[in-house]
Amino acid sequence: MLFERVAFIGIGLIGSSLAHVMRRDKLAGHIAVSARTQKTLDTALKLGIADSVSLDAAEAVRDADLVMLCAPLGANAAIARAIGPSLKPGAIVSDVGSVKKSIIRDVAPHLADGVHLVPGHPVAGTEHSGPEAGFPELFDGRWCILTPAEGTDGAAVETVADLWRRAGMMIEMMDADHHDQVLAVTSHLPHLIAYTIVDTASDLEDHLKKEVVKFSAGGFRDFTRIAASDPVMWRDVFLSNKEAVLDILGRFTEDLTALQRAIRRNNGDHLYEAFTRTQEIRRGVIDAKQDDAPAPPEEKN
């Protein structure tokens, strides 16, 4: 057992998947869950991933050794303010958010000395959201990035790393600022683009829109899957990582404009060279064994 008492604040896809891991491997003596709605709490109870539930986050974190913040990023400042005074000395506060600078900014000021903040980001997910979407194999073979500030208690960091290792993840330590730049490229920009293209399609004339759905197998389908992700979570990601997202988006727009001009001017060589350059990256992804998405058990056959 790693923890006598764990508290989850927010219990969506990632939180519930981690709770499933804790149940499977008996890592927590007691799991307390807090969420915004009673419906979510009832679901957590029904799924067997909560020993106690409360709409009051401060109540849920009382006596907890580990507090996992799993709500959308925009909720963290208010949550931290609410739970700060109830945290027990020596407690570890961690999270699963896709942006790390903002969590440090929003949460750290509300924590007493002796409470350890270990920000984390398990880089895993599916397009589904909510507690029912969770499954314990979600993290298998994926990376978890931890971004503790300099001077953070080493034992607290190692405990969080150990938790994610037991969930099947590989651990990478990184500066929060650098994390946010990398993820802006690998995750935030792709989601923004996918949302945009699906939004563009949803604005088409009705007869065209129907056919776009019907013939989506030509590539569009993959974007609709990415763009099915939770809107609140992603709204908060873009607002929380504004600077890095706008920077990479600027580079993307330049490159897109260059390809657009090449098409307009019938510059086939420019297109061919760009489309060939991209293959090196694809080979890298395959070599890094990051090319297969984890599937929920029932989809695995």
Added chain:
Amino acid sequence: MLFERVAFIGIGLIGSSLAHVMRRDKLAGHIAVSARTQKTLDTALKLGIADSVSLDAAEAVRDADLVMLCAPLGANAAIARAIGPSLKPGAIVSDVGSVKKSIIRDVAPHLADGVHLVPGHPVAGTEHSGPEAGFPELFDGRWCILTPAEGTDGAAVETVADLWRRAGMMIEMMDADHHDQVLAVTSHLPHLIAYTIVDTASDLEDHLKKEVVKFSAGGFRDFTRIAASDPVMWRDVFLSNKEAVLDILGRFTEDLTALQRAIRRNNGDHLYEAFTRTQEIRRGVIDAKQDDAPAPPEEKN
């Protein structure tokens, strides 16, 4: 048996998959294959999908009842000019290209009266290319769009439709111009965007690029798969469907700029609304049963 003699001009992913279907269901008495290189012809022989091979397309089409054009779009005009005089009266010329107006423009002028042009587009594929990438199940449950000109021989159209039905496809008849508009949205723009984002990443500083590959599971990975598609084929698609691609790209850029401004101005409501609108389209894709990609047999479990 549907055809005594079939000729494939070009034998990549789509051509070889169709040839496998013909072998599996014994639809062709003789399959003649022509390609640009001896290496490809040797591969076709080794795969057992060619009874005869030739570097000379005109020789391959002699006496063929069906000629399937499966080379990149940019090659069609020269191929049509070369094979035109060798086609037997009553022969059907069809194709598998992703743009339909250009094929009619490039091929029709070179066909004698009594030769039937039935342009077709099986909307199916994987990111792999070349004859070894083909497999007969590629077309299962997907749409094949046929775009014959008004006045085309009905029996010839029905024969091509029958062929694709036996490959497992559903048939849709469409005007070539309309096809090119629909596919610009569902396939051409997604590929252009995927190529662009991977190209943007490949232009990053080296240390950042390595980490982008390492943490690609956050969304980027899906784009690298799309951007791994054949560069020559896609160069030709964009040049052949320039007008429709530039039109939808213009709409996309407007929508992206609006989201960019919303991020810059912290307009969370705008982001939330856009990210919610997209879910309707996703539901449509799932309802239309277009949400699962076909996998080569060895990747299926």
